[in-house]
Amino acid sequence: MTTGGSEADLRAVTEREFLDELVAVTRERVATEFLYLMAQDDAVIGVQWEQPGVDHLRRYRVRDACPHCVVLAGVLALAPMLPLDVLRAGRTRGQYETVLRTGRLPHLAFARPAGPPGASWLGDCHAVDGDPHSAADCPRHAVASPTGDPLELRLGSLPRAVRELYPHDGAATADLAQRLRIAQDWRADAQAVASGIREAAATWAFLRTSCVLGVPVPGINGLVLTLPPGPAPDDRPLSELHAATVRAVPTGGPLPYQERACLLPEPASRTHRMPTYAGAMDLTAAAPVRTLRLPSPRRPLSTTGRGVLLLYEARHAMGRHVASAPVRDAAYWDSEAALNVFEFTLLERVAGRHYQEAVAAYLQALRREGDLLTRPHKVLDRRRRKALSLAFGGLDDEELHLWASVAYRNAILELLGDLKVFAVHLRLQAG
Numbered sequence: 001m002t003t004g005g006s007e008a009d010l011r012a013v014t015e016r017e018f019l020d021e022l023v024a025v026t027r028e029r030v031a032t033e034f035l036y037l038m039a040q041d042d043a044v045i046g047v048q049w050e051q052p053g054v055d056h057l058r059r060y061r062v063r064d065a066c067p068h069c070v071v072l073a074g075v076l077a078l079a080p081m082l083p084l085d086v087l088r089a090g091r092t093r094g095q096y097e098t099v100l101r102t103g104r105l106p107h108l109a110f111a112r113p114a115g116p117p118g119a120s121w122l123g124d125c126h127a128v129d130g131d132p133h134s135a136a137d138c139p140r141h142a143v144a145s146p147t148g149d150p151l152e153l154r155l156g157s158l159p160r161a162v163r164e165l166y167p168h169d170g171a172a173t174a175d176l177a178q179r180l181r182i183a184q185d186w187r188a189d190a191q192a193v194a195s196g197i198r199e200a201a202a203t204w205a206f207l208r209t210s211c212v213l214g215v216p217v218p219g220i221n222g223l224v225l226t227l228p229p230g231p232a233p234d235d236r237p238l239s240e241l242h243a244a245t246v247r248a249v250p251t252g253g254p255l256p257y258q259e260r261a262c263l264l265p266e267p268a269s270r271t272h273r274m275p276t277y278a279g280a281m282d283l284t285a286a287a288p289v290r291t292l293r294l295p296s297p298r299r300p301l302s303t304t305g306r307g308v309l310l311l312y313e314a315r316h317a318m319g320r321h322v323a324s325a326p327v328r329d330a331a332y333w334d335s336e337a338a339l340n341v342f343e344f345t346l347l348e349r350v351a352g353r354h355y356q357e358a359v360a361a362y363l364q365a366l367r368r369e370g371d372l373l374t375r376p377h378k379v380l381d382r383r384r385r386k387a388l389s390l391a392f393g394g395l396d397d398e399e400l401h402l403w404a405s406v407a408y409r410n411a412i413l414e415l416l417g418d419l420k421v422f423a424v425h426l427r428l429q430a431g
Contacts, residue, residue: 009058010044015065019077021058022047026081029056035082035121037074037108039100043067043134047074066138068106072096075108082110085120087331094321095125095202101143101259102205105130115418122338122419127201150212151184151263153227161238161283162215162225175267176215176227182265183213186275186294186310193307197349199342203315206261211314214262214291217283224291226262226284234284241283248286254322258282261290261317269295273398275306277313279323288323301399302392308346315342330423337413337423344410347403351391355407358388362411376408377401 013021026035026049034050040059045067048057062070072093079089092108099106104127111122133142155173166172187207194204217223217238225241236244249255262282266272272295282289292313300306319335326332347355358380365379366372373379380388388403389395395403413422 010061011059012061012063015062015070015073018045018060018062018070019074022074023077023081025049025056025058026078033112035078035110037071037110038128039068039071039105039107039132041105041130041132043136045071062136065136066141067134067136068096068100068132068141069138071106071108078110082112082121083118084110084123085331085334087335088120088123091319091321091335092123092125095318097141098206098210098259098318099125099127099202100132100141102127102202102209103132104128104201104205105132106202113419115420119420120334124199124338125202126198127205148229150209150229150260151180151187152229153180153213155180157233159225159227159234159284160236161234161241162227164238165215165218165225176213178267179215179265180213182267182294182296183263186265186306187211187263189303189307190310190314191307193304193346193350194311197346199345200311203311203318203342206318207310207314210259211261211263211292214264214280214282214289216264222280224262224264224280224282224289226260226282226289228260228284238283241286245281245283245286249281249288254324255288256322257290257320258285258287261292261314263294264291265294265296267296269293270298273297273299273301275310275313277316277320279320290317290320292317299396302395304350304392305395305399305403308343308350311346312339312343315339328427333423333427334420336426337419340409340413340422340426341419343406344413347406347410351388351403354384354387354391355403358384358404358407359410359414362408363414366411366415372412373408377404379408380404 026032029049029051031051032049033052036048038046040046043061045060045062046057048055075089075092078084096106096108107126107128109124109126113119113122155176158172163169163172166175190207191204194200212226212228214224214226217225276293278291278293280289280291316339361379361384385400389400412425416422416425
């Protein structure tokens with residue numbers, strides 16, 4: 001049963017009134033299991049408290065502040081009460097604004113954990129179709145919705161620095177056309193997996209609107225040139241871009257990544273099969289950039305597998321905001337555990353009961369052995385291996401082993417029954 005939420009229930013309030021009511025109602029509804037803060041069309045904010053058997057929805061229009069700023073202020077007001085740990089509260093802004101930049105409505109979702117009282121709630125941000133902008137937006141959040149495709153490039157009109165990487169313009173055009181095809185193929189596989197999966201909508205939107213093509217600078221590891229679509233190519237030489245980057249980057253302290261990320265196809269990577277996330281320095285923008293490296297192996301993975309892996313790495317990139325090695329504290333491992341759950345969710349949706357049966361087989365073996373398995377590769381019999389393979393359209397032994405290992409990790413989470421404990425498991429396994 002849902003209460004509230006009709007058009008007549010839309011209330012105009014001040015920011016202070018909204019925050020006070022958000023806190024008061026949340027404190028009153030102690031049985032809430034899921035809480036949603038939702039940007040809606042025409043500067044409306046929806047808040048939904050879900051309890052067993054009843055959902056309660058309220059809708060507000062804040063008359064004295066930017067609605068997106070108010071939603072983010074609401075997260076900070078809720079953090080000590082739910083509670084939300086520092087990591088989840090801190091990364092909410094980045095997730096929310098990433099979705100906002102794609103031109104879709106950000107819906108923040110928080111879930112009570114299954115563990116002991118006092119544990120941090122889980123958090124995520126979904127992307128929903130609609131227009132998130134209005135005249136009430138502040139300058140920071142009044143971002144024009146993206147138009148066009150960041151991979152729609154005019155290869156006949158290239159920046160000078162890019163042309164300098166090749167012996168002649170024909171070689172540049174041919175190589176970039178190949179890289180562009182690789183990026184488009186990987187992205188199409190991610191789109192096919194994400195289609196219809198609400199939990200993947202924000203990640204797909206990030207790939208679709210925020211990831212431009214990039215090319216590595218030979219001989220200097222970690223330097224790239226990005227090729228964002230634009231009306232006129234940059235005529236500065238590579239040496240000038242490099243010097244400008246050196247001047248622009250301050251020394252000391254963490255450097256924030258730029259908002260856009262970079263797809264970095266690797267035509268020469270003939271044996272490596274999986275995409276990877278890495279940080280780099282973008283000479284085009286004179287700023288750090290998140291990269292997703294896309295190999296082109298002789299034996300490609302299944303299209304479904306490629307889509308799952310690219311969404312996983314894109315989700316990883318979305319959670320990285322500064323160009324420094326992450327501190328591997330408890331919050332880091334909580335984040336890794338949540339990333340694993342994202343991958344499990346994708347596999348449950350695309351491989352269905354065949355994946356679930358593999359997880360169940362590992363769970364049964366774990367319970368029987370009473371400890372981590374000494375020979376997990378022996379758990380799935382021929383029938384289950386064949387079924388799991390068919391769920392992906394056919395797998396070779398290497399890829400089948402990959403998805404079986406993910407099912408094994410999923411079974412460990414189910415056995416432990418608590419995401420915090422699973423995070424500790426991941427930390428111990430990493431040594």
